[in-house]
Amino acid sequence: MPILSKDEAQTILKKVLSFSTADECDATLNGRTGGNVRSARNTISTAGALDNVSLVVTSYFGKKSGTATCNEFDDATLRRCVQRAEEIAKLAPESPEYMPLLGPQQYTESTKAFAASTAAIDPDYRARQVGASTALCDQRKVTSAGFLEDMAGFVAKRNSKGLEAYQQYTNVEFSVTVRTPDGKGSGYAAADYTDASKFDAARLTRIAAEKASSSVNAKALEPGKYTVILEPNALLSNVDTSLMAVLMGSLDARSADEGRSFLSKKGGGNKKGEKLFDERVTIYSDPMNAEIPDITFAGDGRPQKRVTWIEKGVVKNLYSSRYWAQKAGIPDLPPPGGWIMEGGTQSTADLIKGTAKGILVTRLWYIRPVDPQTLLYTGLTRDGTFYIENGQIKFPIKNFRFNESPVIMLNNLEAIGKPVRLGGNLIPPLKIRDFTFTSLSDAV
Amino acid sequence: MLVFFWQLRNAMGRLLSFPLRFVPIFTNLLSLFPNYYAALKRRDFVGLTGLAAGALFLPAFPSRGVTPVDPARLLEPGLDPAQKKRLADAGLNAAKAAGASYADVRIGRYLNQSIFTREKQVQNIASGESFGAGVRVIANGTWGFAATNTVTEAGLAKAAQLAVAIAKANAKVQNEKVQLAPQKGYGDVSWKTPIQQNAFEVPVAQKVELLLAANARALDNGASFVNSSLFQINEQKYFASTDGSYIDQDVHRIWPTFSVTSIDRASGKFRSRDALSAPMGLGYEYLTPKEADKIAGPAGTGLVGYRNSYDMLADAALAAKQVKEKLTAKSVTPGKYDLVLDPNHLGLTIHESVGHPLELDRVLGYEANYAGTSFATLEWKAKGLPYGSPLVNIVADKLQPGSLGAVGYDDEGVKTKRWDLIKDGKLVDYEKIRDQAHIVGQTESDGCCYADSWDSVQFQRMPNVSLQPGKAKLSVDELIKGVDKGIYIAGNGSFSIDQQRYNFQFGGQVFYAIEKGQITGMLEDVAYQANTQEFWNSCAAICDESDYRLFGSFFDGKGQPSQVSAVSHGSATTRFNGVNVINTARKLG
Structure with a gap:
């Protein structure tokens, strides 16, 4: 039935x-x-x-x-x-x-x-x-x-x-x-x-x-700004909110036009058309993508088609309700289901090899908003965090709390790996400089 | 854990999450509507189609298997106890016949109504009903569960047989047999939340009028935007078990809230301030303000705390004034401060740093893949280390009138009680249910078992967990008088804690600088970071009983698939010394 x-x-x-x-x-x-x-x-x-x-x-x-x-x-x-x-x-x-x-x-x-x-x-x-x-x-x-x-x-x-x-x-x-x-x-x-x-x-x-085995006996590093390699599970989650999901969830035209979004412009209007991220950042949705095939219509019946949201760091489109699209005179786009962040060919292991000093983050957890003005979020590393030196994992480290904005994160981009599927999206591992860790946690 | 209200799942079950203030009303709801996405998982495509046009992500009420109904339906009686007893017996008998050594039946009728408004308009009014029955059994020493919305004797019997079949199948891969703490049958008993007025008896138009009046107060006082909402719940639950209990309960909860936003177009800056109400185990009487329930906040803040009734209009007006002030408030200088935390803020800190780590299933690893485990292991407890300073006395309580957790009996037929968790700073006990009691050598359950629907299986959930007020007389102004360099925080904002409950960070709704014993002005960009044990050990003073009130969370999330539960946390204004405060302001581009 x-x-x-x-x-x-x-x-x-x-x-x-x-x-x-x-x-x-x-x-x-x-x-x-x-x-x-x-x-x-x-x-x-x-x-x-x-x-x-x-x-x-x-x-x-x-x-x-x-x-x-x-x-x-x-x-x-x-x-x-x-x-x-x-x-x-x-x-x-x-x-x-x-x-x-x-x-x-x-x-x-x-x-x-x-x-x-x-x-x-x-x-x-x-x-x-x-x-x-x-x-x-x-x-x-x-x-x-x-x-x-x-x-x-x-x-x-x-x-x-x-x-x-x-x-x-x-x-x-x-x-x-x-x-x-x-x-x-x-x-x-x-x-x-x-x-x-x-x-x-x-x-x-x-x-x-x-x-689990390799994260035993973690050493404590001082909190501060570090180059990090964020694995896909640190960028997206199947069970909780995540830095990339909140970024993609913020591309709403109405909140931007009303002045209550990081996409709102001083003096009125929104930042569509502005370059807000590193030029290597391109994110689009496509329900026909073979790896994340999705439903081709939205709940209200609007078609889901291929839409470019961010292209070479520039915000290309915002989604909205049908009412707001008509009122604001903008393309009538529903929020996407899954989306795809373009990447390169490097695996996480390749990214590690190319890192002189940095931290490998398996997963970020309990990510909650701190300041909607800047999309600042806080949360913690979890389930395996490692120190990298000269292209090798040296030792496991204790978990950190971070306070960071995905907007800042995608400006501090060092390298992009090969996208993998997670939560119905395609997301590459990212190497980011100056990722802000603000305190240590004893949690394992 | 507390999860976002608006973490919706799309039709394919994929998680979509939206950031704070994306749907502005949900700024406060985030702490109170945790696992909305999970609740929606089984709601399929419904929510996004059937909503008021333009309310892009405006959800209907988060509960499962809910049929939209006419508001009048919410006042129609359900089955009478005799009918429910007959149906339950059909389930119990079928379970025993199929080989169950224990069985319980829960017949549940879950009613709710939610009203959403923004500025001068109504966005959505949704009334819902969910009706069905769940049968839980032990067969071959293993749990089995099945649910049905065919609430007939045959339907119950079929569900019971399925539950036994599942138990027997799972028994083959089970390591240990279930050990239930003994429980006597209570016979035919009933319990009802002691409310004065059922919120469903109040005409929808009157409730809409109240929300729009609150919005008008905010707009008149300079707000750019305001969203308000009212949530009302009635759980009509019947529990029967092979122990010989037939328990009929009628549980009511209510939650009015709003979020006010102010925008400075010239600078592009925006700020919000959410309602300082609490979800409560009360009827509509909560919305008739009584002077006796108002507790003045610190001198110089204009804040008012609310005990058992709430003045929504006054709070909306104050919120609009405060949110404007927030736009130009001084950005905090990071460093160590003595924190003075109001109960509407501290409740969430108690929830995360005491309520969760003391859930025995978490402690034992059953929640490891989702919510996490706990630092407060049995071994840690045995060491006798201080959880907090000797001032810290924290109780678990399923009895407290007006609280969200108050019921007569829990969802496995155990009469509820109150017990100590932390006494004079020492951890003395955990939160546990019938199949966990034996693990700590206890012969009875604590009575904190709950299922969020007839079709979800009951398991251990957090009771009300509350910090006891100070015994010596101490008002909030007297408390602040002793603080040299501090920050007063009211309302709950951002929150995050690690999976073993050591490191946390909390924000708030409004922040005031305290200098040399006086409130000197508003601050912004405040969040504090601490370690659970250091934080509670830095507890230096607690106001007396006259300042005590409840904070609440409508939707605490736990389990996979995730279930929600409602819980209150009481406290009086409390001082914590030398806590690390960070500045959360950032610059983009």
């Missing part, structure tokens, strides 16, 4: 619209099936499964709207759902930012976002993958905690103005933290895939286990 075909989904949506008596009606079907396994202390601690299809109906009377949902699809239930949305709409206040629903749209046909291998994952597969991870840790006499989550799903949309959309997708995510029994070393690895055939929990666990 969860993965309805295009025809099955659109048949339900057509029926929904036929029950509508509102000025406008928008209906979205979303189905998802999947599961998760959590482990701790080298054994499975919890396991869960998810299997659900739900319908969301939004009805409009003039500038008033109301939303209702249901997860059964017989005629009577669908009719009641539409009625409920209409009743709620009639009671709602008028929205001064109302926009008429979009009419028919052209979406790029995308089939790569769905992989049969991921859709076929069953409890045995999950247990096997997590079992391989915990077995490796048993064997190496280290302790692990991990989380595996997979899903296959579809989204279908249809509205009374003739818009029609449908797409299937899959995703599998895994992360593992490995600690030495004495609690003196810790390592981490995380990855996500559209196609589960690329996933190997044991391979990732081995990386985490090696980081």
Whole structure:
């Protein structure tokens, strides 16, 4: 049931619209099936499964709207759902930012976002993958905690103005933290895939286990400004906010125009068109990218296309709501799903080789905003931090707290490595000079 | 950990996070709406389609499996206890028949309403209901859990059988058998949050009017922007177990808040100041200000602290004045200062540096891959080192009226209580539930088990964790009189702590310089960095009971998949000596 075909989904949506008596009606079907396994202390601690299809109906009377949902699809239930949305709409206040629903749209046909291998994952597969991870840790006499989550799903949309959309997708995510029994070393690895055939929990666990063993007996360095190599997990996270995600989450036109963003300009307006980063920084989104295939339409039906956000350090585009795009007279761009930061060919190991003195950061953690004016964030290194000298890792070091802005970070760029997939994005490891560490932490 | 409210996941479950003040209203919510993204994970595409036009990332209420409903539905009664008992028995009997040695059933009806406004307009009003049941069992010494929204005898029985099947499957790879602390059955009992007025009984129009009036106060006092919101929750929970308990509970929570922004176009500078309200375990009476609940802040600040009722209009007006002042306030000189922390600020520091490290599952490594572990291990405790100065007495509490954590019984049927965590500066106990009690040689649970929905499995969550007020009479002005070089901080701002809870950094909403015992003016760009043990050992004075009040967090996040829980932290204004303060101002380009 969860993965309805295009025809099955659109048949339900057509029926929904036929029950509508509102000025406008928008209906979205979303189905998802999947599961998760959590482990701790080298054994499975919890396991869960998810299997659900739900319908969301939004009805409009003039500038008033109301939303209702249901997860059964017989005629009577669908009719009641539409009625409920209409009743709620009639009671709602008028929205001064109302926009008429979009009419028919052209979406790029995308089939790569769905992989049969991921859709076929069953409890045995999950247990096997997590079992391989915990077995490796048993064997190496280290302790692990991990989380595996997979899903296959579809989204279908249809509205009374003739818009029609449908797409299937899959995703599998895994992360593992490995600690030495004495609690003196810790390592981490995380990855996500559209196609589960690329996933190997044991391979990732081995990386985490090696980081754990090599981070034992860390030495304390003085806090200060250091050249750092930030691995992808230090730039992006599957489970928490991150320096690159907050930067990409800040490219909103409205906050910039309203004067409350790092992109706001003195005296009014925004900094679109200005060079704010090192000229090697280019970031774009493309739902058709083979490594991070994404959904080709946004929640409100706007098409997701290839968009360049930052090109050679210059801010090229800002996204916004449809209302703000119209009001400000700017291209009507939804925020992207995944995005791609262009890079080079060097691996993290290559970047280390080219570093006279610096610090290798595996992961940054508990990253929280300090000053929105400058996008200053704080957080800590975690799960393996190492001192580099003459192109080699010399010894593990104690964790640092940092206070840094991704805007400053992307101006202090020394080198860019080869992008890898993380959290549905492509992000290269970065070598950054003058990264600001403000205190030491005893945490391992 | 506390996670951003607006860390949404997109349709494919990928994490999208947005920075502070991107959606300006959520500046304060960040501490209080942690795992919003996790809550959204199962919400699919819904949120971004069904919202008021223009509210790009404006979320509906973060809870799962929620069906939007007409506000009137929130006042309709759920099933009566007799019906729930019959349904629960069907689940318990099916579990036992399938081989469970223990089973519990939770039938939950979760109601909520949220109202969002900005300046002169309503952005979104959402009322929601989520109804279903979860069955947890022990079979072959292993936990199993399954949930269903088919709340019939057959539906419950099927979920119970599935839970037993999962337990038996997991038992094959399990190292240790579950050991439950014994628990007596209570028979048929009930508990209700002692509220005066159910917020759902108040017409939506009246609530909208209040928020818009608060916005008007802010705008009249010079604010450039203001967002305000009101969150209301009612959990109708029925718990039954094979121990013989049938517990019916009706839990209420409320949270009004706002964020005021001031912009200086000429310099391009902007600042925000969030509400100094707290989410509370109260009804709508929290929004009827009472003079007796107002606690004057330090002389020279104009600040007011709120105990069991909140004056939203007065706070909005003050916020607008303060946020303008912030634009031109002196940037702090970094260095060591004696900090005087107001309860609405200190609550978050308590949460992060005491509440979390004393969760026994964290201590044991069960949260290592996400929230982290703890410095306060059993071995560390055995050393008897001081956690804080002898002034520091911190209690765990699931009883305190008005608090978010107050319930009669926890989500595994244990009657709630209050217990000491830190006594005279020494760590004396942890936070634990039935399957953890034996690890520390305890024969009963502490009663702090919670699940955020009928479809999530209950586990150990933080109770209210509160710093006890000083025994000697001491007002905030008297406390400040003794400070030579210090900073007074009110409200919670930026926060971050490492995964073992040693090193932390906190900001605030407003900062005032203290020189020679007097507040001398506002400061900006303040954050303090400290180590948990050094910080608590530097605790030098605590105001008396008359200054005590609660801070709250609506959405503390923990677990994978992540669950949220609501928790309060009480304290009186407290002094910490010689804390390292940094200046957070930077220049771009």
